[in-house]
Amino acid sequence: MNIATPDPNPRGAPTLTRRQFLQQTGALALCTGLGRFFAASVSRAAESHATPSSTASPPTFPFKPAYLALHEQGILRLRADTLWDSLAHCQLCPRQCGVNRLLGKQGFCRAPGADLIVSSALPHFGEERPLVGKGGSGTIFFSHCNLRCVFCQNWEISHLGRGTRRSISELADLMLSLQTRGCHNINLVTPTHYLPHILKALDLGVSRGLQLPIVYNTCGWEKIDLLKQLEGIVDIYLPDFKYGDGETAAKYSAGARSYPEITKAALLEMNRQVGIAQPHADGLIRRGLIIRHLIMPNLINDSIAIVEWIAAQLPLDTYLNLMSQYHPAYKAFDYPELSRRLTLKEYEKVVARARELGLRNLDLDRRWLTL
């Protein structure tokens, strides 16, 4: 897929977005004393498009997310349309099924054609602290998954695809309602196979007032050309880095042998786009790369390989969340090596190695380490 960056002004004529038109007209009205009539008509126009969740006055936002500029230039919409057209021969993820989702075909992820299934949208207060703040992380969980891990704790949505069918407009409204509730970001969980829908909804949402940074919460197994489509749209990348070994990935994630190689390339690209995740004065992270790694029992060498790669290839300030909360779920009990919890020794070993390597921005289970 090519990055869609056409010349927005092929004939040299000035282009005007709806926002700009309203702003200019409003200024003119104010100057001519017709502001009150203008305000009334604008508010009526806003109400006709507003959903019940988005009628509240939007708060001020100290941070302008990257996609606003692309929206104004029309590039966001163009990319959304391009990705949508690519559903005719879907190769959004490394599975590269090539099915025609526009005709309702299902690929490996089992997303129902071009329909969008959302399982949940809520202000989440349990994500990483710098994403939660006071208002929470506006999290939208998408159903289905292209990785299908045997130990998945969200297997009802990732494997069974449970959720609710939503339109693009409804997805935009979900985003806006999370903004209205005071969330600090829009956190898209397992978004890859619905990226066309997401970009369309994002474009629609921006025209309705969306201004929160996007968190791209992914399994990490992402194609570079897809990530390039997200440049300038996503402010925070939140990928998993699950496996350092291809055979392990193939065993537990439905044959995804290329997982390590593709994910490494993806992480480098993400880092290039958004850089290190640094919190602002209010403690919130609004831009940057946050990597999650769930340490699993009997896969410590794999985990060590992962932290070694991160230390070698990414800045030592890269935000790395070493998670200890693995517990057997779904079909994990079919694999004896996964049928138990992580021990403190295993966790300590990985953490120690990460510290040895000089990784400085570690999100750890500090209570467990100091017990």
Added chain:
Amino acid sequence: MPCRFHSNIGKIKKMKPRPRLLSVSALDLGVLTQGFSGLTGQILLVRELLVAFEGNELTLGWMIAQWLAGEAVGCLTAESRWARSRNPLLLFVATTASFCLLLPLTLFAARWIRLGAGTPLGETLSPAWILGSSFLLVAPLAFLHGALFPLACHLAQRRMSESSLTVGRVYVLETAGTLLGAILGIFFLVPHWNAFSIALGLAILNGLTCLGLAFAPHARENPRRILSPAFTLATLLTSAGMLMLFLRGDEFLHRDSLQKQWGNMRLVHAQPSRHAMVCVLENQGHYTFVANNQVVAMIPIPNRAETETLAHLPLLLHPSPRRLFVAGGGWGGLIHELLSHPSIEHVDCPELDSVLLKLLTAFPSPITTAEMTDPRVRVVLMDPRRFLRLAPEPYDVILIGFEDPTTLQLNRFFTYEFFSLVRRRLRPGGIVALRMRGGLSFLPDETKDLYHTLYHTLHAVFPHVRAFPGEGRTVLLAAEMPLPDLNTDQILSRAAERHLFEGTPVPWHLEQRLHPLWHEWFHQTIADRPSRINRDFHPIAVYHTMGRWLAIHAPSAAHLWRSLNLHVPGLRIFLWGGMAGIVALAFAARRRPSAPASNTTLRTIGTTGAAAMAMDLATLLAFQSTFGYIYGWMAGLLAAFMGGAASGAEWSRRHLPSPPNRITRLVVLDASVAGMVLAFPLFLHGLSLLAPNAETLASLSFLLLAFLAGAITGAQFSMAVAVWTSPPLPSHLPRSASLYAADLFGGWITAAAVPIFLFPLLGIEQTLLALGTLKVASFVQWNHNPIQGKNIDEYRNPRP
């Protein structure tokens, strides 16, 4: 309904006296063993299936229905086809041998179900697997056992001249065997022997009794042959059983089938208790304790996020917790966290299952050892609910560590009645805490319904309830006084004052739960759900958990499930309206003098079959809701009911009134059944109130109640058969087989529908009242042509 008893009362007419051929005592033993084996085999299989179905008692109805159907078909088949055999003894022995061979095979298959279905540990089988597997395993065994009865009757008739006496004697002996099976099963066999040992023992016992039957000189078809085919077969059966036992084949089958059940996981110990099959799985020094396929503990590493949250949230919100009570789920981390609070002086941990405690001691971890040996912790072998009622001092915090109410046994700790008890046992300012399963990534309607029900039930007892959602589990706290609205800093400050987490950061999974907006989000999430109160005899929470299970495995059925829940008032109107309509129709039918009485009788027996099954199931489910250990008492309750049915039938047979009064007796019995069903809820409630103070008396009273319910329904069926078989009838009037089929159909419909739908949705009381109304309608319809166009009065006082 125990169909095999009733079906053969109706067959009295067909049996003609034959010359005496068999030794009386050998056949008596054979029939006794047959009854003993039938109940024992049934209970062994039902227990294994309950384990496979994660202890869900509502599936008992399906299993009982399958057994009924299988017995009935076996009975009818043997009567209609095999009875003409020239060698009934060989058939009897062959059928017995087949039963004895099939029993261990079905037990083995029952343990394989979950592996065959690919269902991981902790998840539930699909309804298709539950229905299909219970049918395939239960029905054939029941078929063989059902076939034995008419064969035994035919054998018996050869020695007695009066066929009715023959059948009656067989009844009594088989009933005695059944009761013996129940008593020995509960108190001796099951607690001390594994299922395969018992099955092999049954094979040997049956083989020996068959040998006795076959060896009797008069039994041989050809007296000059010492070894008849029946004798050979009986010898083979006995020898095979003994050889297997000698070679410890029972142990091998037991261990091998258990290990197969767990696939790749290493099983180190398995032991049945009164309440469950408890298994211990080992993996690199980590142990998982499983009871009826549900994980109850994992050591040595606890799920820290869950245990720390459930432990510290209520304790930090309490100003000074000293006395604690933990109901379930405490071992392996939760109690350890509770004890880290320095103000704690005493923790009561009643445990229902002594086997679980014993295994936690046998496979210890540093955490469980510390928990069990801490002087502040008191471990008591008692039902937690009963202990709470009897506890001498109140508590500051009561924690309900059990997970979702997926079974009636667990539901007992999430009901209005239990929460009311909790409130009475809390000190002023005390807090109760419980947890509910459900992730944030997906909250389907069924989960929201469950959340709302539990929240609403708590709120019906406690004025102040607060939710702390999070990944994996949501914690609910409730109190009589307002819960302190402490912010994160205040909570952390309190933790510091108590020297909790000293030197260590407060874990994020605990801190993030305190976010003030979680509770608001929770309220908004469950706001639009219908409000229900979860009660002991109205287990609506179990309905919701079953709905969640259906939504995964059978989405279209789940849609109907949700619809029923949303329209319960409409369902009530429909049901009661339907009952009223039926009563009205019954009144109308009385006015039609030409209505055939045969149809009336069929309706009567059909509705009695339904009512009897409803009472039987209500007894089982009420027992479980009251005591929590149906697993160990199922045999007794089923046997009590069946024994009652047989006793009632026998009483009717022995006290037959003269023919003109039989219809009256039938109608009186019908009214008695109706009265019994209508009064049944009162009896159940009375026993549940008696139970906490007199457990043994109450549990024995449940047995008595089951017996009485069986007796009255058995007496009616026997009377109905007697009415239609003596004196002889015109051919167009129903034979006993039709009556038997009506009885079976009524029972089968009830077993399939009532425990799954009506009990949880409407409650046991309303369901029984509805069925009682149905029986009233059946009673009301009587007043017309009982036999051959004559009305009751004419029949009673025939004109010259």
